[in-house]
Amino acid sequence: MDVRRGWFGFTALVALVGLVVQVVVTAGDTTGRFPDLGPRLFNLFCFFTIQSNVLVLVTNALLAANPDRPSTLFRALRLDGVLAITVTGVVFHTVLKGLRELTGAAAFADFLLHTMSPVLCVIGWLAFGPRGAISTRVIGWSVVFPLAWLAFTLVRGAVIDWYPYPFVNVTVLGYGRVLLNCAGVAVLFLALAAGAWWLDRLMSRKQAPVA
Template identity: 60%
Template sequence: MKIARSWFGLTALVVAAGIVVQLVVTAGDTGGLFPSTAARVANVFCYFTILSNLLVGGTSLLLALDPDRKSTVFRTLRLDGVLAIAVTGVVYHVALAGLVELSPAGAVADQLLHTVSPILGVLGWLLFGPHGTLGPRIVWWSLAYPLLWLAFTLVRGAITGFYPYPFLEADELGYPRVALNCVVIAVLFLALAAAAMLLDRRLPRLWSRA
């Protein structure tokens, strides 16, 4: 239990450090679509990466304080955090890494948010759970986060012209292609959630035999 709480605490600390560094870097970057510091800083929280880190970091912090949390809301947020941070790490390293030149501080934030926190978040769930808490209802509820984020991002993009990721740029790709990309993301997230539910039922038995 002590090791688990320490792991969760470390995960939360890494997330906090990565987001703070990213905010400092963004505040000092005068280029881009948003001219004011406040607008640039606020825009940081429109990225799936940042929100996913907040989810996994926030739920990890709560587990570090009290590992016995079992409410439906918490279980949904925990699953969202683990799945979203896994998707963040995979998509970044497969499709997005190297597209933007980073400052030294930006590279630090990049590694913390796209590599270290995904590793800590996923391994933390595999090793320490909590397990045996997921069911179909939690899986379906977990879709709310990515779907709401996609809807918000597309509406905001249509208004401001800003899209956080290339595969959502409706102005260049067109809405049919972006809609297909959104469907793929939703199906991927649902498949991962279902796989996590099945794995969640087996992990307690596997660890008990170890």
């Protein structure tokens, strides 16, 4: 088996298992803000963590089927998956970890979605690329996803008075502090994008054949 395809496939599998287990856990939890099943599951997919892992699942599954995909759209989605899951892992382990005590299946899903999926995705990108896939245009398109998530989260939160993470809770922090927090995450996202672009160029040159 092609090692690249094997790694991409395993990464997609980890994200899939984490998502399925989390859906099952959420479906069985009637104690939270959303007592009805439909709104509860819809709310689950409003979390940045879940959307990041969906991106990891889809892009890695596509790479497992064909590791060489040249389209700008796919390259933007691939970069989005790598950057978003990196932000997910960093923010979780520096800000959010420990806010809730989880056990059993919930703790297992939490580990897969916040730790194992980010680690596998980042290592897979570093080891297998694909290389030469990042440009300023790709970075520009990759910013659409986090901006859209932020806009949706703030608008929805203002309507239903509920926010998925403490650092975007306008009711508690106010818009000034929330926007400052989001600016910090945006700086992290763009710094990671610039670092990915630099590493991609560096590794592309090293892999180029010598005439």
